[in-house]
Amino acid sequence: MAFKGLDINKNPIFQQKRVDLLLGLDFALLSGKRQITHAAVIAGDSDLLPAFKVAKEEGILVWLFHGPQVSQKDGYSTYASELWQEADERYEIDLAFMKRNKRS
Numbered sequence: 001m002a003f004k005g006l007d008i009n010k011n012p013i014f015q016q017k018r019v020d021l022l023l024g025l026d027f028a029l030l031s032g033k034r035q036i037t038h039a040a041v042i043a044g045d046s047d048l049l050p051a052f053k054v055a056k057e058e059g060i061l062v063w064l065f066h067g068p069q070v071s072q073k074d075g076y077s078t079y080a081s082e083l084w085q086e087a088d089e090r091y092e093i094d095l096a097f098m099k100r101n102k103r104s
Contacts, residue, residue, distance in 0.1 A: 024051035031055040040065060042093070046080035053086060063089045 004013040028051045030036045039055055041048065042065045052062055064087035067078030084090055091097065 020045070020047035024048050027051040028054040031058040031060045034058070036060060038063065041087075042066070043083065044079040046082050049080070049082050049086060052083065056086065056088070061088045063087065063091065065091045065093055067093060 001014040001016060004015050007013055024047065027039060027041075027048070031039070031051075031054055038061045040063045041052075044066055055062055064079075064083060066084065069077060069079075069092075071078050
């Protein structure tokens with residue numbers, strides 16, 4: 001954890017560091033040891049691309065859950081196209097998705 005300063009109420013703000021790296025390592029290790037057969041990943045940036053490639057080489061099916069193709073806020077893609085292409089299955093997390101998967 002890295003200290004990032006104080007919020008307006010003088011409470012400390014901490015930020016987790018190297019999360020993508022740690023997730024990628026877990027993903028690759030679990031794949032290489034055949035401890036998983038499928039991986040469902042909620043991501044958007046290309047930092048996990050090497051882990052996706054390792055998993056696919058090990059025969060793991062990779063499901064990518066991602067935001068919209070184009071952000072309404074700034075018009076940019078919410079996910080890296082390389083990550084999208086590497087995934088076996090892709091699911092956009094939108095309002096319809098949330099409604100279908102809502103718990104009662």
